[in-house]
Amino acid sequence: MFGLSEIAILLIVVIVVFGAKKLPELARNAGKATRILKSEARAMKAEKEAPQNPAGVRVRPGGAEGNTANGPGSGAPQA
Template sequence: MPYAAGSPYRPMAPPGRADLMFGLSELALILLVVAVVVGIKKLPELTRSAGKAARIFKSEAKALKEQDRA
């Protein structure tokens, strides 16, 4: 396994994956900024629409997988 430059004990992240990894503190900070920008009153509506979008995306991805199998 290749190692990161300057640190023989830390493995390198796979290409393109390092940008997608968030820690708990980063996610909490992002949620806090969204809450301040959007406003606390609009947050439940925003989470409902995000959940609905995630369900639609999941069902479409499943349909595409089934279509590829056929």
């Protein structure tokens, strides 16, 4: 890909263009951007692999014991 001489020339050009004082800040920002990109990629991968609920209905933990037709929150009048 790149040899040692090409990388050295590129580094010298970067130092001349940006200046030695800006390089640590640029490297820090590049590192932050890389971390954000990696975390977003992981989140998207986890979201893709997670089982999806196509109806968008929230499933209550605990099974069917709280899922009655006239239960709280069903809109039916309570006695």
